[in-house]
Amino acid sequence: MTPPPPTARPARFPLACLLTAACLLLAGCESALFAGFNSADEHHGVAPQRDIVFEPEHRLALDVYAPRHAEHAPVVVFFYGGSWVRGERAWYRFVGTALAAHGVVAVIPDYRKYPKVKMDGFMRDAARAVAWAHDHAGDYGGDAGDLFVMGHSAGGQIAALLATDPQWLAPYRLRPRDLAGFVGLAGCYDFMPIPAREHDMLGMFGRTPAEQERAQPVRFVRGAEPPMLLLQGTADHEVEPSNARSLARAMRGRREDVTLKLYPHVGHLSLLFAVARPLRRRVPTLADSLTFIRAHPHAGAAPALPDGPARNARAAAPGRLAATRPPASSRQAAREHAG
Numbered sequence: 001m002t003p004p005p006p007t008a009r010p011a012r013f014p015l016a017c018l019l020t021a022a023c024l025l026l027a028g029c030e031s032a033l034f035a036g037f038n039s040a041d042e043h044h045g046v047a048p049q050r051d052i053v054f055e056p057e058h059r060l061a062l063d064v065y066a067p068r069h070a071e072h073a074p075v076v077v078f079f080y081g082g083s084w085v086r087g088e089r090a091w092y093r094f095v096g097t098a099l100a101a102h103g104v105v106a107v108i109p110d111y112r113k114y115p116k117v118k119m120d121g122f123m124r125d126a127a128r129a130v131a132w133a134h135d136h137a138g139d140y141g142g143d144a145g146d147l148f149v150m151g152h153s154a155g156g157q158i159a160a161l162l163a164t165d166p167q168w169l170a171p172y173r174l175r176p177r178d179l180a181g182f183v184g185l186a187g188c189y190d191f192m193p194i195p196a197r198e199h200d201m202l203g204m205f206g207r208t209p210a211e212q213e214r215a216q217p218v219r220f221v222r223g224a225e226p227p228m229l230l231l232q233g234t235a236d237h238e239v240e241p242s243n244a245r246s247l248a249r250a251m252r253g254r255r256e257d258v259t260l261k262l263y264p265h266v267g268h269l270s271l272l273f274a275v276a277r278p279l280r281r282r283v284p285t286l287a288d289s290l291t292f293i294r295a296h297p298h299a300g301a302a303p304a305l306p307d308g309p310a311r312n313a314r315a316a317a318p319g320r321l322a323a324t325r326p327p328a329s330s331r332q333a334a335r336e337h338a339g
Contacts, residue, residue: 030091046100048093049140054109054132060125062109062132063089065096070141074148074180074293075105077133079126081153081272085113085200094276102290105142107133111158114204119215123168126158130179131172146298148181150289152272153239156187160217160247163226179226180298183289186232186239186271190218190246221250227257229292231285233266257296261288 049064067073078095080087089108099106109129111122130149137144151159162168163182166175192212194201205215213219228251232244244260251258263271266283274283 030086043097044101046097047140048096048100050090055125055128058112058125060110060112060128061089062107062129063093063096064140065093065100065106065108066140066142067100067103067105070103070105072143072146073103073105073141074146074297075107075133075137075140075142075144076148076150076183076293077107077109077130077159079111079149079151079155079158080108081151081155082113083200084122084154084204085115087113087155095272098275098277098286099290102286104290104293105137105140114200118204122158123161126162127168127172130162130169131174134172134174134178146180147178148183148293149179150183150185151187152185153268154188156184156239157189157215157217160184160187160189161215161220163228164217164220165214166224176225181227181229181292181296182225183229183292184231184244184247185285186236186268187217187230187243187247188239189243190216191239191243192216218247218250221247221254221256223254223256225251225254225256227292227296228259229289230258230260231263231271231288232261233263233268233271233283235265236268236271238268259292 045068047066047068049066051061052064053059053061076099078092078099080089080092080095089110092108096106096108107129109126109132111125111129113122117125130147133142134144134147137147149159149162151157159182163176163179169175169178192209192215194205194207194212196202205212228247230244230248232239232241234241241262244262248258248260263283266274270279270283271285273279274285280286
């Protein structure tokens with residue numbers, strides 16, 4: 001079912017948060033903005049491990065947020081946005097703790113940015129981070145066979161390429177199909193031709209159609225992709241909703257598992273910040289992401305138990321997100337396809 005418009009839930013405090021966020025971004029105070037959301041994050045039952053170097057050559061590090069006492073929990077590697085030119089993992093602590101508080105091992109890596117590197121550079125960093133998460137999932141109570149990639153905005157493009165173009169994970173003997181799923185928050189999936197005014201994007205992705213095609217996840221959908229959840233606000237003027245619609249259409253054309261959810265009156269940042277507790281009631285970004293993860297345990301993950309006390313006990317165990325699928329009728333009712 002389509003969630004009600006956020007405006008149908010009057011809440012002065014969340015609205016004030018959004019206004020403050022807009023002012024801080026306009027003033028260039030991104031670190032102060034994210035510090036505000038991180039101050040409201042969830043610590044109970046979460047075991048953070050920070051500053052883990054996963055790429056020694058360039059001293060790239062990641063943070064892991066794991067549920068305490070987790071066993072065979074799903075793992076999500078989250079790639080943040082920032083137009084491929086800015087951002088740092090510490091800003092997104094609220095994403096990691098939100099996922100971990102609900103039974104998911106969250107991995108948030110840094111990656112190199114433009115102009116230091118072009119697309120091949122940050123894609124190699126991202127693939128290395130996913131390979132690290134696959135190899136070390138068990139160290140944090142995660143299940144390497146239940147590995148998702150997730151990203152917002154530019155990070156959504158990075159995660160989507162990992163889930164569609166096999167060249168990036170191939171050096172680590174992984175394929176897109178080895179992922180349990182992809183969750184995209186207002187990601188850039190189909191954005192060519194790149195306008196002449198976008199000098200940074202032309203620099204990192206190239207000027208010719210052939211070069212730019214390599215950056216378009218929609219061009220690599222061939223029927224060998226993991227399930228996808230595409231979350232998008234209809235009031236997003238940073239990344240047009242046509243990106244999500246186009247990727248959903250490509251997936252459906254290959255009869256692949258894809259769910260597109262369009263949130264009325266929701267903008268680019270509102271979609272992301274709804275993961276934080278102050279704004280969670282306005283937009284179901286977190287709830288829909290968790291529902292998707294629950295409904296898509298990978299074939300390599302622990303099998304779902306039949307209904308009964310044993311299954312219920314596992315679902316209620318600390319740090320464990322139940323890996324069970326809802327009935328087919330429920331999955332269909334929750335799925336909104338693009339036209």
